[in-house]
Amino acid sequence: MNKHAPKLNKVILYYIFTPITDPDAVLLWQQNLCQSLNLKGRILISKHGINGTVGGEMADVKRYVRETRRYAGFKKITFKWSDGTGNEFPRLRVVVKDELVAFGSPGEIEVDENGVIGGGVHLRPEQVEELVKERGDEVVFFDGRNAYEAKIGKFKNAIVPDVDSSRDFIREIESGKYDHIKDKPVVTYCTGGIRCEILSAVMKKRGFNEVYQIDGGIVKYGERFGDEANWEGSLYIFDDRMAMDFSDKAKVIGECDKCSAPTRDFRNCNTASCHQLILLCDSCALLPSNLSCTHDQSRAHDSELVG
Structure with a gap:
């Protein structure tokens, strides 16, 4: 050796x-x-x-x-x-x-040896594609992540709720904004699946009749289909890499917060005590003033890891 x-x-x-x-x-x-x-x-x-x-x-x-x-x-x-x-x-x-994902309501779910009780139906990546093929535009992809994560990657035509953290989801679901999709097939998705275990249960309890979740989340879907199906862009991840692509064909859908140039790169605020993120292209990232705390994306509010 x-x-x-x-x-x-x-x-x-x-x-x-x-x-x-x-x-x-x-x-x-x-x-x-x-x-x-x-x-x-x-x-x-x-x-x-x-x-x-x-x-x-x-x-x-x-x-x-x-x-x-x-x-x-x-x-x-x-x-x-x-x-x-x-x-x-x-x-x-x-x-x-108290919670694996901080929805702010520990009593919202029950679990047994088979997982979350009353959650959405698990679909393998192949079954997601079959559902889209069978039901077409009727299928709604529903993003179960923080809104900033979707800036660099999401499912095509997905609904991206205006949430800064998982704690905002219950209020957002109960707002009535999404009542028009309660009778449609809704496919929830997140990084690895954990947030949708809870989100799908929350939605079903509030009258959404046909709710699914992707088994293994975006990670497993991307491993199976790369950039050849309904995912587009890069996947935001909760470690120092911050983003990953599934192939060299990944589309850059993010836009620099300063100049709107294409980018997938989040940067940390220069202030040591600040945990906010800003989406910057390489050129704008060279200017220290662009890394000041003037943006609104934050990963400090959520205690969930990467799901």
Whole structure:
């Protein structure tokens, strides 16, 4: 074995809804496991399940997957893999929260060993395309992410709710803006699927009659179809990469906040205490004044990870 061969780094994204009786014990186990394998990332644990994204050397990540699946409730986790650099996460953070996704209403959902009770029907990426082929323009794609994420990538003709965080969704759904699609086939989507587990249940409880969610989210859809079907643009992700493409044919749909030139690149505000983002082309990013805190996109409001 060549000790000087370049190390392969990987990032995984995952979640599962399953009852956890002692979230604090799971926290200690996950924290110790990640530290022993030199993995960094973010893991949320609640009584409803676990949601995480971690990265490190491939052999260590593989061992993490094996060990995590030893827990009875986590055997069915689907881990979504992507290439990493080793610099995606500055540290390891494992926390217990009331909600896996911060909708601001912990009692909104119930879970059992099969997942969220009363959520939308899961569709594999191939089934999404079959639905579109069968029902045509009747199908409504409904973005379950923060509005700024859709600036660089979304499903074609999707509805993008005006929300800054997941906490805004219940109010947005109850506003009446979307009552006209209550009897249409609605396909909710988000990064890895976790936000739509809850969003689809929220919508069904409020009278949306035919609600679906993409199994594995945009990540799995993009892995299957790349840029050859109904997805267009880049996928915003919650680590230091900030965006990823599914192929070299990815369309650039984002526009620079300063000059409207095509771009997919979000930049962090220069103020250390600020967590806001601004969408800038390479030329505008060279001017320090363009990185000042004068924009309205924020990722500080949401505690969900990447789903």
